[in-house]
Amino acid sequence: MKKIATIIFVLLFTIPISAFVMSISKDTTVAEEKAEEYFQTAGNNKAAHTKEDGTTYNICYVDIDPYPPSGEMLYYLLQEINDMGWMNIEHFDKLPFDPQDTDAGALIDYLAQQGTGDYISFSKKYNYYIALDNPQTVKKEIEEGIKEGEIDLILCLGTSPGKLIIQEMGIEDVPVMVYYSVDPVSAGLSQKQEYSGQDNVWCHTSSQVYKNQLSFYHDAYSFQKLGMVYYDESIAARDIYGETAKALGVEIAEQKIETISGQNSEEEYYNNLKNAYKQLVEEEHIDAFLLNTDMIKDSERMDELLSVFIKADIPVFVQNGQTFVKNGALMLMAASDAVSQAPFAADAFARILSGESPGDIYQKFVPSPYVSINLDTANQIGYEVPDDIILLSEQIYGGSGERE
Structure with missing residues (x-):
C-alpha cells in the first residue's frame, strides 16, 4: 500500500515518469492478484510436517557463487519459511547475517550446523557454489544423494544452477525449485511463464520487469549508448534488453567475458571485468552503463569497479541488487x-513438501516497482535527479541522509 500511495501522490504533480510507473504498477497488480488468487484457491494444507517416516525433509542448495543479491533473496525466503513454521528459529532476524550482504553458502552452512527443527534440514555436504566447486563432484554427490534418499528437494538460486540440475543432469526423481533466475523461459528451464511444463520443476518467473526497467531508466536519463558486460546472455536478460533498446532507439555496446571458474581465477576475472569497463568508457564512449546480475560478486570490490564510471560522469543503473x-x-x-517475493516462493516450497506436483504450481509473480537512488553519486556525475524520482524512491542514499 505504501508504494501505491506514493505513486498516486506523485501523479498529482509529475509526468511522464510517474505515469510510466503507474502503468507498470497496474500490470504488476494484475499479476500479483492472479498469483494470490491461485494460492488462495489451490488445495493442500501447507502446515509444516515431517516425512511419513517421521524424519526431516532434506534440502540440497545449489547457487552460482557468493553474490550479495543472491544471499539477500535466500535470506528472506528462509525467513518466510521459518515464519510459516517449517523451521524452528526463534529470532531469525538476530542471526549473524546482514540481509543485504549475505554469503548464501555460509548461511546454509550455519543453519546446517545449528539445526532448523523437526521438519526440514540443510547439509554442509549438499551445499554448492557451482562456479567454485568441481562440477563433476557436484553432479556425482547429488546423484548419489538422491539415490540414497538423502535429498528430498533441490533449491537452485539462479539460472546456471537450474541449467545444471534440469538440463545437464536431467533430474526428475526429486522436486526442483528455481528461484532468482532472470528469465527461466528463455533459458529453457520452464516452458511457459505460468507453469513449468515439467512435473518436478517450479521456476519463479517475472521477465517482463526487465523491459519496464530499461524503459524507466531511459525516461529518467536520456542515454543513447548503453554499456553492458556479462558472462551469460540469459542471466543478463540480453534478449529482453536488446529488444527494448531497439524500441527506444538506443544502442547497446556489450562485452562478454568468462566468469570465475577452475580455468579463470578470481583475480583474473576482476582484471578482465575492469578492463572491459574501461574499454566501454574509453573506446566505446558509452553515456550510461547497466550493471548486470552476478558480475560484481565481491562487495569489497564495488568501489573500485564502479569508480570507472563515476569518474567519467557516467550513470550506473542496476539490473538486480540494492546493495550496489x-x-x-x-x-x-x-x-x-527479495521481501515481496519471499512469501510467494515460500508458499510454493510448502506446497511441494506437502505433496503437490511442482509443475502444477503457478509460478508467475511480478514485484511492484521499487526505486532506490544514490544522491551523492548523482551529485558526483552532475545528474540533477527529477523531483518525481525522489518522491517515488523508497530507498535514498546520500544527500541529507538515508530514507527508507
Whole structure:
C-alpha cells in the first residue's frame, strides 16, 4: 500500500515518469492478484510436517557463487519459511547475517550446523557454489544423494544452477525449485511463464520487469549508448534488453567475458571485468552503463569497479541488487524484490513438501516497482535527479541522509 500511495501522490504533480510507473504498477497488480488468487484457491494444507517416516525433509542448495543479491533473496525466503513454521528459529532476524550482504553458502552452512527443527534440514555436504566447486563432484554427490534418499528437494538460486540440475543432469526423481533466475523461459528451464511444463520443476518467473526497467531508466536519463558486460546472455536478460533498446532507439555496446571458474581465477576475472569497463568508457564512449546480475560478486570490490564510471560522469543503473546503489551506483528500479517475493516462493516450497506436483504450481509473480537512488553519486556525475524520482524512491542514499 505504501508504494501505491506514493505513486498516486506523485501523479498529482509529475509526468511522464510517474505515469510510466503507474502503468507498470497496474500490470504488476494484475499479476500479483492472479498469483494470490491461485494460492488462495489451490488445495493442500501447507502446515509444516515431517516425512511419513517421521524424519526431516532434506534440502540440497545449489547457487552460482557468493553474490550479495543472491544471499539477500535466500535470506528472506528462509525467513518466510521459518515464519510459516517449517523451521524452528526463534529470532531469525538476530542471526549473524546482514540481509543485504549475505554469503548464501555460509548461511546454509550455519543453519546446517545449528539445526532448523523437526521438519526440514540443510547439509554442509549438499551445499554448492557451482562456479567454485568441481562440477563433476557436484553432479556425482547429488546423484548419489538422491539415490540414497538423502535429498528430498533441490533449491537452485539462479539460472546456471537450474541449467545444471534440469538440463545437464536431467533430474526428475526429486522436486526442483528455481528461484532468482532472470528469465527461466528463455533459458529453457520452464516452458511457459505460468507453469513449468515439467512435473518436478517450479521456476519463479517475472521477465517482463526487465523491459519496464530499461524503459524507466531511459525516461529518467536520456542515454543513447548503453554499456553492458556479462558472462551469460540469459542471466543478463540480453534478449529482453536488446529488444527494448531497439524500441527506444538506443544502442547497446556489450562485452562478454568468462566468469570465475577452475580455468579463470578470481583475480583474473576482476582484471578482465575492469578492463572491459574501461574499454566501454574509453573506446566505446558509452553515456550510461547497466550493471548486470552476478558480475560484481565481491562487495569489497564495488568501489573500485564502479569508480570507472563515476569518474567519467557516467550513470550506473542496476539490473538486480540494492546493495550496489548503496555502494555508488546511481539507481535501481528493482526487478527482484527479495521481501515481496519471499512469501510467494515460500508458499510454493510448502506446497511441494506437502505433496503437490511442482509443475502444477503457478509460478508467475511480478514485484511492484521499487526505486532506490544514490544522491551523492548523482551529485558526483552532475545528474540533477527529477523531483518525481525522489518522491517515488523508497530507498535514498546520500544527500541529507538515508530514507527508507
